[in-house]
Amino acid sequence: MALFDLKSLNSALEELQTERGISRDSVVDALATALAAAYRREYGKRGQIIRATFNPATGDMEFRQAKIVVDSTLVRQEGEESTGDDDHRSRFNPEQHIMIADARRIKKDSQLDEEISFPLETREDFGRIAAQAAKQVIMQKVREAERTSIITEYGQREGDIVTGHVQRFERGNLFVDLGRATAILPYDEQIPGERYRQGERVRALLLRVDEGVRGTFIRLSRSHPRFLTKLFEAEVPEMASGIVEVKGIVREPGSRAKIAVFSKDDHIDPVGALVGQRGVRVAVVTSELGGEKIDVVEWSEKPEDFVKESLKPAQVLAIELNEEENRATVQVAEDQQSLAIGRGGQNVRLAARLTGWKIDIRSTGGEQIAATDGTETPKAQDTQVEDISQKESGFEETKKEMGADDEAVDTGEKNIDPVAQDRDIASEKVEEQQEEVATDKEKDAE
Incomplete structure (x- = not known):
């Protein structure tokens, strides 16, 4: 032919x-x-x-x-005319x-x-x-x-992790070459703080596939909670086989995540399975997410136990549930209060989203102070902050009277007299107390 x-x-x-x-x-x-x-x-x-x-x-x-x-x-x-508007x-x-x-x-x-x-x-x-x-x-x-x-091909892979290479950037959106098709990673589906280079390899969750007028629209996500689940399934055989089940997961992408897991086999520790030996498995997932901290907690049918687990790494002393208001009042040690609340309230906020309970944090130390208001302060609570400040101000006045010059101040050695080589006992006590106060502040900040 x-x-x-x-x-x-x-x-x-x-x-x-x-x-x-x-x-x-x-x-x-x-x-x-x-x-x-x-x-x-x-x-x-x-x-x-x-x-x-x-x-x-x-x-x-x-x-x-x-x-x-x-x-x-x-x-x-x-030649036949229409009979009216109803004549179609x-x-x-x-x-x-x-x-x-x-x-x-x-x-x-x-x-x-x-x-x-x-x-x-x-x-x-x-x-x-x-x-x-x-x-x-x-x-x-x-x-x-x-x-x-x-x-047909990518529609069957919705909810799975796909791998591609960065193609281009456009108005904050990232276009990823998947081989046969080009997908888009929208700005609101990216992990905050992540930066990509053209040609760089990217892994993301295939969120959905839509058919539009201009062609096929494949939407990816790296901030979706299911992306974290799929990453763990790739690293944890117990999850892939269905023995360990994910009951709940909450994320603040790029910062912190909490995942509640449950084991169908009493001989398998669900938390240990996800963490891995010396934290190897969770470290791989954390690395893929750009250093996002992941708290793995054990799910429980009992709300009080689940709320306690969700507040980890803080240790809970007692818990009181109000089912009518769906509120949990949690008591922790004074040194655990900042850990339970987290930076900017992040830990308790994620715990509340994970459990579905409104959580109030109270420290035992704070309750004792409130209960003993107007009475003598217990010895364990006495830090003598006022005495220390008075000593510090007196020390500064003494230092000025002794004629400390600017060069001595710039060296950072505020407690050293440039004339006399010996320190008096009062100065040594003040310095020790200053170091103790600074150490306590650092612990609270952590």
Whole structure:
């Protein structure tokens, strides 16, 4: 057949199927549609419905004209006027329609809206305009087939982790090349503080696949809680097998996360399974998330036990639940209060989201101070802060009277007299108390 080089055509069909996942049948259908469009453009009449078939093995083509079976309830004859606004009948076109009486002379069991085809003369010579129309039809059909293939492939992977390379940046959004398709990692789905370079490898959760007017839209996420779950499933065989189950997970991406786990096997520790030997497993996940701290806690059916676990690493002394208000009042040691609340209230905020309870933190030291208000302060609470400040101010006055110059102050050695080499006992006590106060402040800050 002169119109097609069958060897090259079949080679192209195989290449499209292998590289782009487009089936041979889809491309052959596109070729048949393109041939019909070219025939109609070159030899057809206005309004004709042309159908074409193509055999890629032999190169044979067949063209047929299709007509739709109608009656007077579906079309208006020439010269017949419309009966009103409710008349939705189209005008009869002899190139598109055939009346049911005529159709039954050709085919006895013809029905309304059925399509009857008539053979047309086969043509092989097409002009430039017809060939251009055929090319556009083929490109459109191939794009549609590729889009369908991408939606089918990636639609089955929704909720899984995919790997790609950074392609470009646009208005804060990150475009990632997945191989067969380009996905988008929106700004609000990125981990705050992360920076990407072009060509860098990126792992993300495939959130969903949408089909839009401009093509296939694949949305990724690195801040979604499920991304953390999938990372642990890749590192923890007990999770992949279903023995260890994730009951809840909350995140503040890039900063901290809490994950509640439960083991269906009493002989397997769910927390230990996720943490791994010497923290190897959780360290891998933390590294992928850019240093995000992860607290792994054990889930419990008892709310009081679950709330205690959720506040880790803080140690809880007692807990009181108010089920009517869905509120939990937690008592901790005074030195554990800052740890239970967390920086900026982060620890208790994540614990409340994980458990679904409103959590109030109270320290035993704070309650003792409130209970003994107006009475003598207990010895354990006496830090003598006022005495220390008085000594510090007296020390500064003594230092000025002794004529300490600016150079001694710049060295940072505020308690050294540039004239006298010996320190008096009062200065040594003040320095020791200053060091103790500074150490306590550092602990509280941690």
